[in-house]
Amino acid sequence: MRVHLCFLLVFSLFQAIQSSAIYIITASRPLVQNQTLVSPSQIFELGFFRPNGSGKQYVGIWYKNMTPSKVVWVANRDKPIGDTDQSATLIVGGDGNLKLLDGQQNTVWSTNVMAKPKYSAAVLSDFGNLVLQDGSANEMWQSFDEPTDTLLPTMKIRVNVKTGMKQHLISWKGEDDPSFGSFVLGGTLETPPQGFVWNGSSPYWRSGQWDKSKFIGIATMSGTYLSGYDLLQSIDQGTSYFSFYNYNNSFFGYIFISSEGSIKFVSWNNGWSTYWEAPAPTNHCDVYGTCGPFGVCDASSSTMCRCLKGFKPRSDQDWNRGNWTGGCHRETELNCQITASAAVSTPVEKDVFWQMKQMKLPDSADYLSSIADEEECQSWCLGNCSCLAFSYVDTIGCMVWSGDLTDIQKFSTAGEVLFIRLAAADTGIPTQTKLIISLSTISVITLFGAGISVWGLSRWRGKFRKMKIPRLLKSVDTANKSEELIAARKEQMNQEDAPELLVYDLDSIILATDKFNTKNKLGQGGFGPVYKGKLNDGKEIAAKRLSSHSGQGIAEFKNEILLISKLQHRNLVRLFGYCTEGEEKILVYEYSPNKSLDAFLFDSKEKAKLSWGTRFRIIQGVARGLLYLHRDSCLRVIHRDLKVSNILLDEKMNPKISDFGLARMFEGTQVLVNTHKVVGTLGYMSPEYAMGGIFSEKSDVYSFGVLMLEIISSKKNTSSDHLGQHLNLLTYAWQLWCEGRGLDLMDEAIADAFSPSEVIRCIELGLLCVQDYAADRPNMSAVVLMLSGQSDLPQPKQPTFTFQCSTTHKVQIQSKEETFLSRNTITITMVEGR
Structure with missing residues (x-):
């Protein structure tokens, strides 16, 4: 009998003798078979286990005190220890590596770290991550970098084409066999990226394209950032990674790939429950390519597979038997192909596009990043005979297809609009009334179903x-x-x-x-x-x-x-x-362990800790955060008080924008808002806002420009110290730029180790962001592209209005209403024009 709930594995996790718990593994304190290593809050546990009471022993990690137990990581997947071996240990060896030794002291599994510290220890975090640390608590190895079949919150599955590194989830071979199975879950590095399950080397399931917040091929996936899913891709670096988090850390959950090839999202709510599964057991359309090339799968239809309009089955016999994998082929040659292949004296009608709504878009799209709008996407496809279909998704852009259209599915809700290229004769519309569909009149329907994340938001039952x-x-x-x-x-x-x-x-x-x-x-x-x-x-x-x-x-x-x-x-x-x-x-x-950015940037001793690589990552992170606020979030937000003291740094020096007390939502068509109450910090406020009370998303862009120049120089914009006769940092940066001495702006503390091209690009971009007129400043979408080197930078214009800081003469600018000024910068400045 086939078992569908294979993720609810029953393990014999304990021997007859009650296990004792330890919190650290060292050379002098190994883990033996009647012990477990537990995380600080008793959430996870590591130890020896026998799957379903089998005769083989493994070392793994599982959720503690949750029945039935679920092993989320296994060390020795393909090298089990015999059931009779009672002397196996997990120990830190003399070379500093964490090792699994059998009863004969043979190494069964090891972390294989090259460094040989004088002291190292292994601990288990509350996120389920087994970490090997040196004597200074520096991480040398972690189990999150070697996943098995399960993705835990904050864990990442990565791809790096330059190094060849792939971190995929690989299924167990069976319910009681953790060895490598045939199903692999991972991502691709195409643009936009997709999630895949492969059965060996053959595609088995596909998520559809990532649109910066969700996979559009999963009809019920939530489109808001509250979903907790994140996929970051760097084309230049050849990297991509996917992760998810627990909203407010309020539930236990995981994603895993079963031995039968199903992805399952499982969450704890007084018991383990599967809230989402793919391929869905009742939907054969989820299986990759069920209807073959140019076939459409519709699970709600009595005939599950049909050919696209203008196509017919390659084999009527196979199609009638229910074998659709051969797919379909075109009935009428495209008009553009006739024109290209024959000398014709009379004009040939142009091809047309057939519109299909609520679709899972085909695999193998080509992304045209240079296409700016929907009509241009249509025009490009019409002008290229090899283009067989196109789709313009607002959150992605223009995608076109030139090969076989494979793995298309019709959704009952959600989905995107797909346009199929047809010969004019295939539309069934009289010649005199044929129209090429104009995308300018079409809005992509986006229906947010019950998102995967909503399934996982069960809450702690505690004191709060x-x-x-x-x-x-x-x-x-x-x-x-x-x-x-x-x-x-x-x-x-x-x-x-x-x-x-x-x-x-x-x-x-x-x-x-x-x-x-x-x-x-x-x-x-x-x-x-x-x-x-x-x-x-x-x-x-x-x-x-x-x-x-x-x-x-x-x-x-x-x-x-x-x-x-x-x-x-x-x-x-x-x-x-x-x-x-x-x-x-x-x-x-x-809590952000490294406090705020200003604690490093403006401290003569601490600023040297911010290497140029770290500073550039901070700039990029803040830019991505602002882009999310302005364009990609469920609410469109203007922060209005962006500054170094409002950028917090986590343990890995990743930036986090904070302090949203002054932020405001704005409508999608809204450009400028006028207020009689000016709030924020002088020195970071744009001229139109400080002097006229007008703010927009370009006000945040101005603040970001100031922030960039401060990060590069470790100098405050509102302080004339070390800037000579210049009113502020902006005028100082402008003069250096005009004189061809832009690199002189670089902080001397790290002037010996940086990328000149990156620094120059950041200075120029900073000057572009602080231009006087809001219309001259780039938006954050353009800023992110410019930072990545994917877009050329226009020549910045000279800043005209500047704020001069005076320690002896302070003037408050008052509007009709009261003015709020952040106490982080209490020196109010005079406004001067040049």
């Missing part, structure tokens, strides 16, 4: 209360009608539109921060102080406490809760929850 985010107060910026509309839009959001956040008890925050001890204070902003804390479950947090003397109030507090809770990106800080008790208003964030 769970509540929906309260409805927001109307925006305090009521002077302008357009802002009132945005505020009204917020007001109308019902509770189902806002994700759940943990509501923390004040006592738990006080305990975590040691009564807001000054020793735990991380910084002070315009909002109030920020404290490091550690909750009872061991999670480290940053608690941002609204000060009663703050210029910001309840509106900003609620604004930040709404926005950041609905925005999820690797370069945005994550909000865990909040606390509102009595007069206290506290936001609880993920």
